Amino acid sequence: xxxxxxxxxxxxxxxxxxxxxxxxxxxxxxxxxxxxxxxxxxxxxxxxxxxxxxxxxxxxxxxxxxxxxxxxxxxxxxxxxxxxxxxxxxxxxxxxxxxxxxxxxxxxxxxxxxxxxxxxxxxxxxxxxxxxxxxxxxxxxxxxxxxxxxxxxxxxxxxxxxxxxxxxxxxxxxxxxxxxxxxxxxxxxxxxxxxxxxxxxxxxxxxxxxxxxxxxxxxxxxxxxxxxxxxxxxxxxxxxxxxxxxxxxxxxxxxxxxxxxxxxxxxxxxxxxxxxxxxxxxxxxxxxxxxxxxxxxxxxxxxxxxxxxxxxxxxxxxxxxxxxxxxxxxxxxxxxxxxxxxxxxxxxxxxxxxxxxxxxxxxxxxxxxxxxxxxxxxxxxxxxxxxxxxxxxxxxxxxxxxxxxxxxxxxxxxxxxxxxxxxxxxxxxxxxxxxxxxxxxxxxxxxxxxxxxxxxxxxxxxxxxxxxxxxxxxxxxxxxxxxxxxxxxxxxxxxxxxxxxxxxxxxxxxxxxxxxxxxxxxxxxxxxxxxxxxxxxxxxxxxxxxxxxxxxxxxxxxxxxxxxxxxxxxxxxxxxxxxxxxxxxxxxxxxxxxxxxxxxxxxxxxxxxxxxxxxxxxxxxxxxxxxxx
Amino acid sequence: xxxxxxxxxxxxxxxxxxxxxxxxxxxxxxxxxxxxxxxxxxxxxxxxxxxxxxxxxxxxxxxxxxxxxxxxxxxxxxxxxxxxxxxxxxxxxxxxxxxxxxxxxxxxxxxxxxxxxxxxxxxxxxxxxxxxxxxxxxxxxxxxxxxxxxxxxxxxxxxxxxxxxxxxxxxxxxxxxxxxxxxxxxxxxxxxxxx
Numbered sequence: 066x067x068x069x070x071x072x073x074x075x076x077x078x079x080x081x082x083x084x085x086x087x088x089x090x091x092x093x094x095x096x097x098x099x100x101x102x103x104x105x106x107x108x109x110x111x112x113x114x115x116x117x118x119x120x121x122x123x124x125x126x127x128x129x130x131x132x133x134x135x136x137x138x139x140x141x142x143x144x145x146x147x148x149x150x151x152x153x154x155x156x157x158x159x160x161x162x163x164x165x166x167x168x169x170x171x172x173x174x175x176x177x178x179x180x181x182x183x184x185x186x187x188x189x190x191x192x193x194x195x196x197x198x199x200x201x202x203x204x205x206x207x208x209x210x211x212x213x214x215x216x217x218x219x220x221x222x223x224x225x226x227x228x229x230x231x232x233x234x235x236x237x238x239x240x241x242x243x244x245x246x247x248x249x250x251x252x253x254x255x256x257x258x259x260x261x262x263x264x265x266x267x268x269x270x271x272x273x274x275x276x277x278x279x280x281x282x283x284x285x286x287x288x289x290x291x292x293x294x295x296x297x298x299x300x301x302x303x304x305x306x307x308x309x310x311x312x313x314x315x316x317x318x319x320x321x322x323x324x325x326x327x328x329x330x331x332x333x334x335x336x337x338x339x340x341x342x343x344x345x346x347x348x349x350x351x352x353x354x355x356x357x358x359x360x361x362x363x364x365x366x367x368x369x370x371x372x373x374x375x376x377x378x379x380x381x382x383x384x385x386x387x388x389x390x391x392x393x394x395x396x397x398x399x400x401x402x403x404x405x406x407x408x409x410x411x412x413x414x415x416x417x418x419x420x421x422x423x424x425x426x427x428x429x430x431x432x433x434x435x436x437x438x439x440x441x442x443x444x445x446x447x448x449x450x451x452x453x454x455x456x457x458x459x460x461x462x463x464x465x466x467x468x469x470x471x472x473x474x475x476x477x478x479x480x481x482x483x484x485x486x487x488x489x490x491x492x493x494x495x496x497x498x499x500x501x502x503x504x505x506x507x508x509x510x511x512x513x514x515x516x517x518x519x520x521x522x523x524x525x526x527x528x529x530x531x532x533x534x535x536x537x538x539x540x541x542x543x544x545x546x547x548x549x550x551x552x553x554x555x556x557x558x559x560x561x562x563x564x565x566x567x568x569x570x571x572x573x574x575x576x577x578x579x580x581x582x583x584x585x586x587x588x589x590x591x592x593x594x595x596x597x598x599x600x601x602x603x604x605x606x607x608x609x610x611x612x613x614x615x616x617x618x619x620x621x622x623x624x625x626x627x628x629x630x631x632x633x634x635x636x637x638x639x640x641x642x643x644x645x646x647x648x649x650x651x652x653x654x655x656x657x658x659x660x661x662x663x664x665x666x667x668x669x670x671x672x673x674x675x676x677x678x679x680x681x682x683x684x685x686x687x688x689x690x691x692x693x694x
Numbered sequence: 695x696x697x698x699x700x701x702x703x704x705x706x707x708x709x710x711x712x713x714x715x716x717x718x719x720x721x722x723x724x725x726x727x728x729x730x731x732x733x734x735x736x737x738x739x740x741x742x743x744x745x746x747x748x749x750x751x752x753x754x755x756x757x758x759x760x761x762x763x764x765x766x767x768x769x770x771x772x773x774x775x776x777x778x779x780x781x782x783x784x785x786x787x788x789x790x791x792x793x794x795x796x797x798x799x800x801x802x803x804x805x806x807x808x809x810x811x812x813x814x815x816x817x818x819x820x821x822x823x824x825x826x827x828x829x830x831x832x833x834x835x836x837x838x839x840x841x842x843x844x845x846x847x848x849x850x851x852x853x854x855x856x857x858x859x860x861x862x863x864x865x866x867x868x869x870x871x872x873x874x875x876x877x878x879x880x881x882x883x884x885x886x887x888x889x
Binding site for chain 2: 066067082084190214243246247248249250323326327329330333406407408411425428430431432433434435436437438439440441442470473476477478546615622625642645646649651653654655657664665666667
């Protein structure tokens with residue numbers, strides 16, 4: 066087996082098939098990064114998986130999952146002003162959480178260097194929006210680089226680190242989903258480990274690091290702008306931007322990132338290839354380079370995913386420099402939406418220059434195919450909880466979802482969760498929904514990792530301001546949705562065992578007295594608890610707890626232990642379909658004749674379904690010696 | 695080395711091992727000396743939703759993503775996903791290989807939609823001049839090895855020209871170890887011998 070952890074720290078150069086997220090980690094090691102922090106979120110968790118694949122005694126990187134992105138950014142910042150090259154990485158919307166800290170970084174002399182890796186998610190594959198974080202680079206006067214392949218992710222990370230170290234300024238590496246997850250053969254350089262410098266190099270003379278009052282803030286901002294202007298001047302001749310000359314004086318395209326690769330695919334089909342300016346530096350704009358490119362063409366199309374970030378600047382530039390080239394940006398709302406896949410870029414080019422590409426007619430499918438959305442896994446405690454909670458609610462009550470696996474409760478047949486904003490919003494939103502509302506009960510959901518991430522302020526607010534709603538904490542003992550990362554409540558971090566910070570102890574400490582704690586598999590008890598809580602005034606908390614069964618099954622599988630036997634349907638089944646239609650574990654499926662089958666590939670033998678059958682027709686034969694470990 | 699241009703779209707349900715199958719084919723293509731790239735597209739779908747993966751073999755490929763309607767081959771680990779991949783990505787005249795098992799999608803389980811029939815897939819394939827290979831389920835000690843059963847069939851029948859069973863074995867050796875490697879390799883070899 067080729068061990069990820071071995072080649073990532075090999076002193077020799079090598080050629081490996083890796084995804085973009087993995088390639089970045091080799092970039093970190095070659096650049097001399099010492100401190101890496103994160104909060105898990107798609108599309109970036111594999112960066113953490115690669116770092117933690119390196120054996121602890123050989124790992125040159127200190128790594129931690131911090132409690133949230135803001136804290137992660139602060140830890141990385143602190144390390145950098147103490148002289149250590151640092152990196153923080155998180156998903157697109159993580160930058161919103163980190164923003165209060167992040168917007169200050171450009172004002173600071175990060176003497177050790179600091180790279181911020183953002184995994185943007187055009188198409189909202191696994192996020193609540195498809196926000197374009199390029200705007201943040203402009204907002205905070207921080208340079209941003211954007212790779213289009215794993216190879217570029219590796220080389221650009223190293224470049225970002227080098228620029229950051231040289232200029233004491235933070236640099237953003239903006240990845241997008243299909244750059245993070247794209248796989249290709251990447252050639253890595255050799256690496257000479259540097260001895261670790263343990264000296265504390267924080268020195269106020271490198272600052273000032275206190276941005277307070279006009280007297281101090283304005284000079285810091287001026288310095289940030291000066292640094293950015295110098296970066297822009299150097300960007301004009303940087304090898305990070307490339308021009309592909311197809312000898313086309315008529316048409317040019319300015320593009321970047323994953324859309325550049327899509328464009329290359331599309332242009333394979335035509336002999337009339339426009340020239341291409343591919344930007345690796347997204348912010349600040351290399352003005353002279355862009356101006357020259359504009360002047361060399363009659364028409365220039367800007368192919369950029371999501372917002373018109375580059376378009377606005379290019380048009381302003383053309384106005385300032387009196388350039389008459391026709392600049393074609395976004396043409397309708399569709400151009401603002403979704404990933405720029407090859408077919409999307411093809412459609413956009415057809416709209417722009419209809420004669421360039423042959424028109425491909427979409428095929429009309431003969432048969433309908435059924436959608437298959439993500440769903441709660443067989444044995445999931447959240448399914449049991451939602452099934453039980455639903456029995457206690459009036460259809461008129463209001464349920465507030467939050468982020469995590471339990472978000473999947475919004476789907477049929479549970480329909481638990483009618484409003485969702487972001488991580489940890491549920492208590493705040495539920496509090497607002499409960500004001501001037503005597504007729505509809507308000508129930509909010511929250512997961513255990515999110516409790517620590519952003520849930521606490523809303524909970525404390527509910528206590529502080531005497532709000533009237535029920536919070537159900539769906540505790541599965543892990544950060545499940547992003548791949549089972551640890552959090553402060555589980556008793557270990559990536560580096561070893563820790564003291565558990567239990568949710569119950571925190572709630573007690575806040576002074577919440579109305580708390581119920583129930584195993585999510587104990588459905589009747591949970592239904593009664595919710596019914597009781599709903600009749601009580603004030604802020605009530607129910608902890609519905611059951612360990613993530615996907616995690617438990619994977620651990621069992623890895624240990625070579627067999628699964629418990631599947632459940633069986635007995636002849637007592639009168640086909641009322643509660644198991645398949647209301648409880649809806651994917652294990653239960655229909656036969657053509659109307660009978661129910663248990664899908665043996667799916668059933669994990671947890672038996673949480675057994676109690677849902679009104680005729681007790683689900684048989685769960687546990688082995689005689691049940692192994693609960 | 696002959697030029698090759700082969701875009702393979704792999705599709706199945708989260709938990710069926712699409713990631714491993716895709717990475718084995720990527721690495722096997724590399725061992726066979728072909729330029730190759732690819733990507734998984736999973737989003738939240740590791741929780742029982744549709745998972746797909748693109749493998750692009752040849753120097754024509756720039757993006758890691760295959761355009762809709764342009765895949766030369768669709769490999770599906772499940773029947774409903776076979777129909778999805780056939781419609782979304784397979785080109786007319788391409789090849790469909792699917793493992794003939796059924797994990798009913800949500801709306802089928804909720805009785806809001808009908809069960810899919812194999813004949814529906816076959817008639818669409820005939821209509822569009824698509825070569826259809828239906829892999830009958832084999833008795834497996836672990837259903838998680840369905841991906842290897844499918845791989846063995848692809849290897850045995852030389853479905854990806856230029857990639858031999860040895861290349862697939864080298865890829866498996868890269869990715870697995872211990873009992874897991876032994877179990878997968880012995881299944882792979884026994885199916886190739888038997889098929």
